[in-house]
Amino acid sequence: MTAHPKDNDYSNLEDVFVTEGVPLYTFVSPPNYTAILVDIRRKGKPVIIEGQSGTGKTTTVKKALAEIFPDDQPRILTPREPSNIPIIEGIAQDSGDAIFVIDDFHRLNDAIKEKLANLAKMIAERDNRDGLPKLVIIGINNVGSDLIQMVPDIAKRVGIHRVAPGTPEEIARVISLGSERLRISIADPERIIRESRGDYWLTQQLCKTICIANGIDRTQEAHRELKWEPAAIHDAVVQNLQHNYDPPVREFCRGRRFRPSNDPYFKLLRAVSEEDRSNIDLNELANSRPDIKGSVNNIKDRRLSVLLSEKEQCARLFYYDANTKNFALEDPALFFYLRNLNWDELRQRCGFRESDKDYEFDIALSFAGENRELAKFIEEQLRELDISVFYDRNYEDNYLGGPWSKHFADIFVNRSRLVVALLDRHHHDKVWPTFERDCFRPRVADAEVIPVHLDDTIFAGVPSDLVSIHFQFDGEFSKNQDRIIDDIVLRVAAKLDAL
CATH class of the missing domain: 3.40.50.10140 (Toll/interleukin-1 receptor homology (TIR) domain)
Structure with a gap:
């Protein structure tokens, strides 16, 4: 008779390799996790958590909050949710000792950013912080330095922490922890490490997809080794994400007014998908890619900002600061989707004609x-x-x-x-x-x-x-x-x- 796993040794796949929320079994702390936890725990001290998409900024903060406040975790606010914006705007000195965790800080307008920066400075300067709110701010790379530019005196009074992409060792540990829990081993884990590029979410998604392709949905009774074909796994992930991302990606590529020759947005997005990171300076991109320099220059000063202001479904996925020329794909799933997309097929579906010339x-x-x-x-x-x-x-x-x-x-x-x-x-x-x-x-x-x-x-x-x-x-x-x-x-x- 085959022995079944004990209840406490049994887990469902979705609870092991987690693509939404905080992983229970496969969370790997960043090297500076303790410093982040201590600053979040410090009463009243403003904290800034920054890093590129996929580094686990929000997950790290959620994990720290769960340790500090196991029974009543503070709500995380984001300007991505329209209903959250009035709450963020209303944060003030008289908000009591509530803890406000603000994700996607870079998406706020400059007036709200400056108001919160000044509030953080005022709180940080007080020796007695009783009755004052605590701010935890989460954003993409350089959000801390951007805040300091608004209020220079704040630099030494807040905790600024950058969550870096996972090292090969940390990504390997995610794979190992999940594999042990499910009683499996995944062939060629080094390839997952290379393809994830330090992205925790992508590591979880690839492992989960490999398991599903092998019929694994829970902890195995006996150890199994899983083989996988990269092309098939990539296609499966892209196919899974297509319903979410295809409509806004096509809307972005077609611009404000479709013309068969109006493809600078398409060229920009394709170029970003070929980069090693999802946060790009468009001036640098234009200078490094003479083949699309005209297209990038064509839209970076005004047209791109107008497009995102007019198309809400695009603005939810793409971020652009016309002052700094910083363009970002904030969702790591979107970045993976674009990296593995068939761009020639997308060009045809968008209705663009092929052209050898690139015009500014x-x-x-x-x-x-x-x-x-x-x-x-x-x-x-x-x-x-x-x-x-x-x-x-x-x-x-x-x-x-x-x-x-x-x-x-x-x-x-x-x-x-x-x-x-x-x-x-x-x-x-x-x-x-x-x-x-x-x-x-x-x-x-x-x-x-x-x-x-x-x-x-x-x-x-x-x-x-x-x-x-x-x-x-x-x-x-x-x-x-x-x-x-x-x-x-x-x-x-x-x-x-x-x-």
Whole structure:
């Protein structure tokens, strides 16, 4: 007769390799766990826990809270939950001695961040902290230094701890603890260690998936060795996550307004998936990847922020700080999903066309100074359609100290998908517009220049039978705005849609 495991030796798979909540059997403390626990336990002392996604910041805090407050653990607040935001905003000096644990701190707006930073400073400076709230702040890398920038005096008065990714030894211990509990051994644990890259969640997920693939759902009566095929396990994890992540990932990739050629968001996300970490400086990414530099520069200053502000399901998964150019995937499951996604198949499902060229601007505007008001209005309207436009005034600071001629030549020849030229007698006679025409004239034959004739001036190199926009402009800008949108802006947008 086969002996069954004793009740206290028996565990279900989901309780061993845990992908939600705090693991009971496979929690591995980070090296600085004791220091974190002591600071969280210290009455009133503000504590900051930072680290990249997947390092177990929140899990570590939950574990410490369970040890310190076994009967009544403080609630963890996050701006990801709209109902939590008023509670976070309401934290003040008179909140009593409550403990407020704030996760995803970096997602709060600057006003709330600064208010909490000042509150933390005030609390930390008090010798007697009776009756004062305690703050435990959790966020991505550098949240501590960001807080210090807001309130410089706080640096020596708070506990700042960085939870680093797990070492190979720590990841191996997670695998070992779970394997012992389930009475199994997983073949090639070194591969799991390599693929997890120190990510505790991913380690748990891979082990759990390997067990399921081998029919293991609980502690075994006799020891079993589990073999696994990496490709099959990766596909299983991606398939399991697809229902959660495919819709927002496609929404992100397609941008604010879908066009078959409007793929800079797709290129950005694919590039991030190829990095070793999920927290990326977009300036550094652009400089290290010349093949997509144009696309990254195309969206990093404004378009990306607007996209996330308009699409809530994207904002729940992706974080972007336009000031620091920090882009982050905060969910380690999402990062794994993207790393193992079939990107060529996703491109087809998004409806993008293949292109060998990478453009920083969809449109480069060429105009004479007399038509600046018109050009500015066109730029603003195109931008509302999620079209990237080179309009000189927006980029003057970028080119300080360099010659305009060099930058203009590059923009009008190489870095713009199309050129829109506002042609009239001023454009014909003035030096800079003439220089721009010399730059983009060779592109006329390739239908990459859209002439907008504002009067009857004839231009060499612009054939009389070229399909153009004829917009007789009388200078009365305010009376012609609707006509400008219909006759110029929407026609330019339609041309981009057709590319």
